[in-house]
Amino acid sequence: MSGRRRSRFATALAFSAGVASVLGLAGAAHAHKPSDSLLALTPDPAGGEGRWDIAIRDLDDALILDADGDGDVTWAELRAREADVAAYAIWRLALRTPAGACTLAAGGALTVTRHSDGAYASLPLALGCPGAAKALDIDYRLLFDIDPQHRGLVRVDDGRGGAASIVLTARDHRRAIDWAGGAPARASFRSFVAEGVRHIWGGADHLLFLLALLLPAVLRRRDGAWAPVAAIRPALSDVARTVTAFTVAHSLTLSLAALHVVNLPARLTESAIAASVVLAAVNNLWPVFGRDRWVVAFALGLLHGFGFASVLDDLGLPRGRLLSSLLGFNLGVELGQLAVVAACLPLAHLARRTAAYRRFTVPGLSVALAVVAGIWFVERAFEVSLLPGRLS
Numbered sequence: 001m002s003g004r005r006r007s008r009f010a011t012a013l014a015f016s017a018g019v020a021s022v023l024g025l026a027g028a029a030h031a032h033k034p035s036d037s038l039l040a041l042t043p044d045p046a047g048g049e050g051r052w053d054i055a056i057r058d059l060d061d062a063l064i065l066d067a068d069g070d071g072d073v074t075w076a077e078l079r080a081r082e083a084d085v086a087a088y089a090i091w092r093l094a095l096r097t098p099a100g101a102c103t104l105a106a107g108g109a110l111t112v113t114r115h116s117d118g119a120y121a122s123l124p125l126a127l128g129c130p131g132a133a134k135a136l137d138i139d140y141r142l143l144f145d146i147d148p149q150h151r152g153l154v155r156v157d158d159g160r161g162g163a164a165s166i167v168l169t170a171r172d173h174r175r176a177i178d179w180a181g182g183a184p185a186r187a188s189f190r191s192f193v194a195e196g197v198r199h200i201w202g203g204a205d206h207l208l209f210l211l212a213l214l215l216p217a218v219l220r221r222r223d224g225a226w227a228p229v230a231a232i233r234p235a236l237s238d239v240a241r242t243v244t245a246f247t248v249a250h251s252l253t254l255s256l257a258a259l260h261v262v263n264l265p266a267r268l269t270e271s272a273i274a275a276s277v278v279l280a281a282v283n284n285l286w287p288v289f290g291r292d293r294w295v296v297a298f299a300l301g302l303l304h305g306f307g308f309a310s311v312l313d314d315l316g317l318p319r320g321r322l323l324s325s326l327l328g329f330n331l332g333v334e335l336g337q338l339a340v341v342a343a344c345l346p347l348a349h350l351a352r353r354t355a356a357y358r359r360f361t362v363p364g365l366s367v368a369l370a371v372v373a374g375i376w377f378v379e380r381a382f383e384v385s386l387l388p389g390r391l392s
Helices: 003-025 056-063 075-080 082-090 183-201 204-214 232-258 266-285 293-315 319-351 355-382
Strands: 036-042 049-055 093-097 103-106 111-115 118-128 135-140 151-157 163-168 174-178 219-222 225-228
Touching: 036 118, 036 135, 049 056, 049 082, 049 111, 056 082, 056 118, 075 082, 082 103, 082 118, 135 151, 135 163, 163 174, 163 183, 163 319, 174 183, 183 204, 183 319, 204 232, 204 266, 204 293, 204 319, 204 355, 225 355, 232 293, 232 319, 266 293, 266 355, 319 355
Parallel strands: 036 151
Antiparallel strands: 036 049, 049 118, 093 135, 103 118, 111 118, 135 174, 151 163, 219 225
């Protein structure tokens, strides 16, 4: 294949991949915080207990709790279906110790509690776990059939001061917690590293923001137009600076928010994140920051760090485990970003010399990014739904 044909082929691939990303993610980020439940378990030789907090909006999707169809699940409607809620949840959780399977039952009346993203039904659990809880195998299957992005935020206490916090997903819904040595701490750390990676790959805000930054990374402004860089090293330097700025800012505000030093309202944070994506895309059309795109990345990182802090807060981690969870999550964010860069940057570098990439791909995808992020901003700021999907 000739050099010209290779360039055209790379341009076509870059354009197709970019369009697929924008269209595929357009309806995926109405709200930044994904669906999740919070499961706290304390197994012991006498059986044990637990508490399972599940978002009422998720239960309504699964069981249609809103009997009168007015869009609001009342306390009376929830109480009327209490047995159904308990059966639905318990059937989707299996626990086992080395001595055998645990029995599960409702341990009391259903109550309502509030977390960072709304009202949750709180279900007390009575555990019948045989033998001493030296290890616990968890198989979590709640809501995955209707929401593959759902997560289970699980905390397991051994009753002796030891605790493990893990994040379970549709692809990783089974986990064994072993109380020997430092196994719970290692399990928590690995779980939050994986969650950091998923936070990048599954977050439309992140992916489209990275796309907006990567599109012009292989170009430079010259005489009011985009021109290709001579080699990949300057592009790598620019991207490294941008990604590092985002990670540093994200880590800073995530830590401050999780430690309750600084907090912002979720509605303000999510609206500002969408506005920042618009800014990054518009900068490709009318460059304001030039080589200082890292400034935009740093600003978005400061805002976005508040997003995951609410999850850590909801888990109620002890201070020592909180710090390790922060470290693991931030490491995962960095690894996830590097993987996206490694996949996209070589393709953009191959296409950079073609007029189609400079004149059509970069501006065309930047407009699409700005439009989608602008819609997100309106949805989040005014709590309306413009794209297909649920605004939560």
